[in-house]
Amino acid sequence: xxxxxxxxxxxxxxxxxxxxxxxLFIFAGGLLGLFITIVILYMxxxxxYVCLIxxxxxxxxxxxxxxxxxTKYGEHGLMKISARKRHPKFISRHYTILSLINFQNxxx
Numbered sequence: 356x357x358x359x360x361x362x363x364x365x366x367x368x369x370x371x372x373x374x375x376x377x378x379l380f381i382f383a384g385g386l387l388g389l390f391i392t393i394v395i396l397y398m399x400x401x402x403x404y405v406c407l408i409x410x411x412x413x414x415x416x417x418x419x420x421x422x423x424x425x426t427k428y429g430e431h432g433l434m435k436i437s438a439r440k441r442h443p444k445f446i447s448r449h450y451t452i453l454s455l456i457n458f459q460n461x462x463x
Contacts (some may be wrong), residue, residue, distance in 0.1 A: 368430060377433055378425040385417045 368376045393410040397403060428436065 374421065374425055375430045378421055381424075382417070382421045385421070386414065389413050389417060 369379055371379055374382055389410065393406050396409070397406045424433070
């Protein structure tokens with residue numbers, strides 16, 4: 356009888372070297388965008404050492420900030436923050452003075 360291994364990673368989030376979920380896509384997209392920017396700068400005619408130093412510093416900052424966001428906010432943290440920004444702080448209903456007077460007279 357054949358035995359098959361069960362894939363225990365089903366339903367889990369994508370993870371690579373500690374980066375989880377959307378941080379992995381931010382990291383990969385940032386490195387790709389940085390690579391394209393450095394190639395364009397080199398093709399314009401900027402010195403290759405300037406491009407190299409700029410690329411290394413920018414990549415270091417990108418890696419540092421991505422891992423910092425990952426540890427600070429966790430797996431679903433950025434989605435929670437963006438949802439919190441769209442949520443109203445308090446709900447209010449604006450009455451005119453005339454409608455408040457009429458409302459008080461109707462309740463008597």
